[in-house]
Amino acid sequence: MSILDKIGSMASMAGLPDLPDVPLSLAAPAAVATLAYLNAKLGISYDLGIISSYARAVIRGALRDRSRKWNHFYLLEEFALNPKKAHEVFLVYQGKEWTYRQTYDTALRYGNWFRNTHNVKPGEVVAIDFMNSATFIFIWMGLWSVGALPAFINYNLTAAPLTHCVKVSTARLFLVDDEVRAAVPPELVEKLGALDFREKGGAVKVVFHDESLQAEILRREPWRAPDADRQNQERADPGILIYTSGTTGLPKAAIISWGKLLLAGTFVSNWLGLRKTDRVYTCMPLYHSTAAVLGFVGCLASGTSLAIGHKFSASGFWDDVRNNNATIVQYVGETMRYLLAAPVKRDPHTGEDLDKKHNVRLAFGNGLRPDVWDRVKERYGIATIGELYSATESTSGAWNLSSNSFSAGAIGRSGAIADLILGSSAAIVKLDHDTELPWRDPKTGLCKRMPRGEPGELLYALDAQNIKEKFQGYFNNPGASDTKILRDVLKKGDAWFRTGDVIRYDPEGRWFFSDRIGDTFRWRGENVSTNEVAEVLGSHPEVYETNVYGVLLPHHDGRAGCAALVMNGVEPDAEKLEPSAAFLSSLGEHVTKNLPKYATPLFLRVTRVLEITGNNKQQKTVLRAEGVDPNVLESNKSRDRLYWLRGKTYVPFEKKDWEKLNAGQVKL
Template identity: 60%
Template sequence: MPMPQLPPLPDVPLHIAAPAIATSLAYLNAKWSFFYDWNLVRSLVKMTAKTRWAEYRDRLNLFYVLEQHALSSSTANHPFIVYNGRTWTFHEAYETTLRYGAWFKKTYGIKPREIVAMDFMNSSTFVFMWLGLWSIGAVPAFINYNLTGKPLTHSVKVSTSRLLFVDEEVRRCFPPQQLEIFSSPDFRDGKGNVEVVFFTPEVEAQILQTEPTREDDSVRAGRIGRDMAMLIYTSGTTGLPKPAIVSWQKCWSGSLFVSNWMSLKKTDRLFTCMPLYHSSAAILAFITCLMSGVTIIVGHRFSARNFWKEVRDNDATVIQYVGETMRYLLAVPPEKDPQTGEDLDKKNNVRMAFGNGLRPDIWNRVKERFNIGTIAEFYAATEGTSGTWNLSSNDFAAGAIGRNGTIARLVLGRGIAFVEVDHETESPWRDPKTGFCKQVPRGEPGELLYAIDPVDPAQTFQGYFNNSKATEGKILRDVFTKGDAWFRTGDMIRWDKEGRWYFSDRIGDTFRWKSENVSTNEVAEVLGGHPDVHEANVYGVALPHHDGRAGCAAIVFKNQGHAVDPSVVVPEPSQETLNSLASHVLRQLPRFAAPLFLRVTHEVMTTGNNKPQKHILRTEGVDPSRVSDKDRLYWLRGDKYVPFEKKDWDRLNGGQVKL
């Protein structure tokens, strides 16, 4: 029996069909994030191919990238480094780099693969010392210029360096007793002392008079991806800083990915005043610009009041932030042109703000006030094996640290896991019967893990220099099957069903109170949403005669901020403000999560990268004898915050108060 003939489909005019097709494609793209994923995957593919090609050609040392730009007619005269009003083209930077390298070798006999410590503030000198060491095959170790005393001694000692070059500007960190420690012949475990060289104008003059000699390729040869390119230290917020091995592979992959992901163009000018001793500015800003032939503007240090002036004066198109940088910028009064009344906050050519740590409670305020179209937020760690990325130009992924669609999930899914955590032990929970970890349901917070090779972890995770114990401590084994291995991020991340990643908390920051887990990050976001709160740092404090930890928030109110002299007692907030804050937190948080204590302070303690520190605050707790007498303590009684005094602490100690 013949098949019945269906009537022919009517011809649809193109002017009707095209919008319908476009609408369907837009819907599918929004639902599955095809175009967004394509950019992610394309960036990953380019990154991998170029890195492998460089290793195959024995050109992993990034000195060769500088050389290529410097000797190419299309880029030789393109601006590369801008600092303090002066500009160096790629060719000028190359010649200066050769002078530094030749001086290092001639004056100090620095050899290939030798580690050399440098303690410098942001400057063109920092960059040229770094590139100069690479040009002769040496390895720089970046010392945090804020360090003094024991942390400084430790950081230099574990680097094993025999030389420490020091910025004249941080000479104050090197009193006679510190120099005496470094000069001890036993300082380097019997291998001699550390020679401290202060970088004076006379030293700089010697370098710039040195002949720009290019060392033979043999001094840079034989490097493989996992080999150490430099040492960058952890922040040391919970102990002494640890030197993380930053491999050539990480330098290449991080910078190439970011360059492609942000679609950097030769016309872009990236401004960073974040510290170059840290990986955010060193790898993802400076090396990214080097790799992509883009101009980098180096700010000496972060200044909330001068930030936008530097951006405008240097015609920056991309700016970098870290931690609470943007919150500090919002705290500065709006700036108007005194002649025209023009809003100077919006008068810039910035198309993108790039960094990590922009909190959801100020995300859109930053975009609106400073006229920034796109936020490029990422999440990563210096010693980590991977990261997450969120290129956001609308409200869909506002506040997220990463984002992906269906395609990226299929590509990356097997290499990541989110596991349930026991916050008492601060370790992933394991099933008593099987001993394996348990993945959390999609949308719930769990510790983010990255898969690594159990036989050869160093293929992707090089760990900490000369510290196998700390390195092994970041590896979790037998997680889902016998013999597997995963890198522990130590962070609680929530991956929702729409493909957005949100930072929940750092393990150790989440605390238990009233048998409930409390995320300090979520509480801080609620506090940050109150109109009178400039900044809040939330942590758990141990209390006598009580289990778990009670919530405490170090608060900086907007009407005090940094304008008040920190040497005097912080102004007492009005009872109206305190009542309003209590009402705000009790309305938005369950009772167990509402901060039981407030510590009103002049400023929240941060790292050099503007990230809040909690370790000292947790240690001091709410014991009035340990808390600075410049700060004020309050506690929640009923539905109001009232002063917390020594008599109240004595009652707690005596077991007379039940919370």
């Protein structure tokens, strides 16, 4: 069979028309053109890159199974003891640099302190509550060096949520950054120190890490614990504990196993094509998996330098990037939107636009919304976006390395080869929005796959006989772990992991995020995706940020759409908050033109700032609970303004209007 015959066969399989007869002199160009087209249509080269990255991670895991060196302290040690790598820069923080060897020696000093001052044993959990810093990494690696594991506490937590996280961890030692000392006042120290605080009895010792303690630790010898303290750890054993955000209750401690750490770190570093010359910059919180696993462990797995930002600042972000000579930056949630809202940075002497004056070739993370995707690339001159989809406790993810407009806004993409090889590991199933569970056929009891292009809940396959191979669940919380496992989904006896997210996989191989289950609401018998409504609102030139949710109304079924929004140029401490009539009219025209009637937000809540997590992700819980009752907002001392859609414009929504709704005198 000639090359043209082979290409013709491939074209036929791809649903393309038959190739015409061509002269031999044109055969080669025709072949090249057709192969290029097939590659683009079927996503062949992209799939091969994904599969190659995954295969390398799997092979690396198999080698760890043989050596039994699953503790990732060994990754650092391999670089630190390699003469060719030892003196290369590994960590950068606030103008200081540490080589692999210096990082290794410092970690051993911390390990010495943990073992010989606090008798921390292999397998023991130590809770740490720290801001971003190089010290965070030294403590983390110091714990791994003695076979212990850290539980990363969100430094924004106080009172009951903080107490809960420490208790769930089972830790008897709680190490607190002196910078967040105020979150752990004397009364909490006393509570944690009660002899009956821990579930099986025993107190928690709180140690504040200040400059004097750090100096004491750094004077210690770099003592290395014996291999026996680390080599009883297996692939599925916990490596770290990372807490969920707790937006629907108290945070849960997700177990991140050694296997997951190695797979994620190795895969991401290969997927991004991290180079020896790269320097990855992250100011996302290290207590969360994006910075900790995909950032730090990705660099540790590949031997790439990591520059750590203390905390996200929209005004200082690019200065920090330039000062650290970063080539790759990390984002989460609304990070890029906040950067776009900052004024253009100019050189104070020359007036030069500094937005593109950097060495960044790639930005990666999760949550870059479609309405700001291209604006980020254009303003900051970033050629490639690495958008990904996953969750701390998830068993898999989606990946979109995009340098063109084809997959802009997608959380992942895959082609024919990936579908063939990996297609059975993921499923998008029909969702029952009333029960917020996958719909089941009354006759078979099984779930139903959604056709390409239709949204449904994304599930990942598990081994029904060995769930913990991929999903280790939540630490000390088997009940919560069980809620993430769904059985008898596509056939009797199977098992799947519930992502809790509504995803759409289009015919072109692109994966799009629709909504978080529970955020989608029903109005006028239709399901409304808050994410899709927010994208439309966000495309209005005067809207800075918006958070969409459904609110209950008296005498109406379902939930009506409400959008809490911040206008461009409004400061968080602004006294007055009165949008102009022109803005309200323009916004009303915009949403009625670009959204179906059932999805158009009937209410606006104009505010100064939206509540977010420490990872720049929006929170809806309080907004949804307060609804649109002006009396509730008044009692909560809110200065926000409420409006409702009348015709094609928004007008003030006042107490008298709420009273009419309550009396059943208004039908929406």
